[in-house]
Amino acid sequence: MKQYIRNTATALAVVLGLVGIGVVAYAWQLPPFSSEVQTTDNAYVRGYVTLISPQLAGYVTDVPVKDYETVKAGAVLARLDDRIYRQKVEQAKATLASQQAALANSAQQENAAKASIGASEAALASATYAKRRAEESWNRVEELSNKGIATQADREQSRTTLDQAEASVSQAQANLEVTRQNLQTIIVSRDSLRAAVAGAEASVELAKIDLSNTVITSPRDGVVGEVGVKLGQYVAAGTQLMAVVPPDTWVIANFKETQLAYIKPGQAVEVRVDAFKHATLKGHVERFSPAAGSEFSVIKPDNATGNFTKVAQRIPVRIAIDDGQDLSKYLAPGLSVVVTTVQE
Template identity: 60%
Template sequence: MLKLFRSAASIAALILGIAGVFLVLYAWRLPPFTGTVQTTDNAYVRGQVTIISPQLAGYLAEVAVQDFQHVKAGQVLVKIDDRIFEQKLQQAKATLASQQAALANSEQKRRSDEARIASSKAQVDSAKAALTAAEANWKRIEPLLERGVTTQSQADQARASLDQATAALHQADAAEEVARQDLTSTLVNRQSLEAAVQSAEAAVHLAEIDLQNTRIVAPQDGRLGEVGARVGQYVAAGTQLMALVPEKVWVIANFKETQLAGMKVGQPVTFTVDALQHAELTGHIERFSPAAGSEFSVLRADNATGNFTKVAQRVPVRIAIDPNQPLAERLAPGMSVIVSADTSTAASDVPATGTAPGATPPAQVSEQ
């Protein structure tokens, strides 16, 4: 009887041991219990968190929003005291007006130089006419002087008139050349004045941009995090004032590399959200990370030194959340989720919007 009892106890212990092994294999989804649904709890809701910072330094004159407030694109969040920047704009406008006046004066000088050239040309023509008359007079008197018909005094006077007319023509030519050089100088100086006007206009635009940047606005629709800005606070360029979280979110699931074999872009997934009492939502695989998460680590492990223990790496998988799900509006970046992906979906049933590890990439991939 005792022997029979010991035999039954041994059989029961053996059965319990085998059941325990199978239970462990089932819990870890190891053969023969490997299924088509891959699950991971290393998954979180993600979103684009934008840090709002000023481009200028100054004192905050107004904080128009509160913690966790919903804002629209273009809505004023914070105002910096703009009195200094307003005066800089007025100063830049005054400089621009001065440069424009100098350019206008250059234009007037150009016209004056052109008029001087015209006047010099007229003087040259007049000098040429006087020279022609003097030459004709000399040609008449010179033969008469040789025959003794005229006096030496009249001949000397005619010769002097000819010399004076020649000198006057040279003087008129020189005056015309001076007028032309003055016009060239004016035109060259005008280019410098035009550049000065353009520089002054750019300074005005920069001052206008600085004045506009005293009003810090929301870059897009979303909700604010904690607002750290305070009225009267002095801020420098780059000071973190608050964070803006847009409405669009997605899920990043870090699957083990051993779970990726049957995954494809477009496959349906389900995920439960811890913060929503494990409510179940749906989505689909959008794209795969180009490398394992360890490759993006700041401190990467060096497996070439010391003893080596193989550890299954995790590859981030981006999951798009299907629309028309009321609970999806309550998702916020950072929430923990549990993702389950069905790897039995046929390749023909999935849209080609991304690339799985080791697969041929499609012609075009939509980007977020």
């Protein structure tokens, strides 16, 4: 009897040991329980969560949206006090008008300079004719003086008149060159005036942009998150006011590196959503992360120091939800899911 009990106990221990080994092998997907079907519960819904912030500082004068409200692209989310920015637009317009007037005045100065050149050319011609008459008079007086007919006083007066005529020609030539240089100066300064006008026009556009930025709008269709800004609150540029969550969602499943050999782009998967009473959605693998999740962490592990224990790394895999599923429109970023590959 004792021998029977001993044999029974031994057989029971062997059976329990085999069951324990089988459980461990199944849990770790070891032969003979290994399968090409891969599953991970380290998976979450992701989406484009757009944080809304102002580009300007000012007091909030209007917040027309409420928490979790559906909005369209371009819908007004908040308004800032725009009185200062409206005056900046008017100030920039006044500066532009002043620069445009200066440019127009430059054109008028050019016309005046061209007229001065005409006058200087006429004066030079007149001085040239006077010089010619003085030369002719001098030649006659000198000839008469050589014959003893003209007096020395007549000769000196004629020579003085010729010298004055030559001086007048030189002065007229100098005046003509001055007027030409004045015209060139006006033409050269025209470029700086045009640049000033262009700068003033840019200032007007910048002021208009600042004015338009006092109205904060939704960049795309979506649902507003919790509204963190209040009426009358002073906000600085970059202050987070609220978030807009578009309807586009996908799943990031973090598979172990040992599972990747059984996963490929385009492969069908099943996504079980915890929030939907574990209802299943169909999807497919889009692409793999270029590196393990540990490589994107702020503090990366240094495996070259201390004792080492090998740990299977996780590789993020992007999963797209197939169209035509009613439950997919209720997916929200952050929900937990379980992803299982479908064996082809």
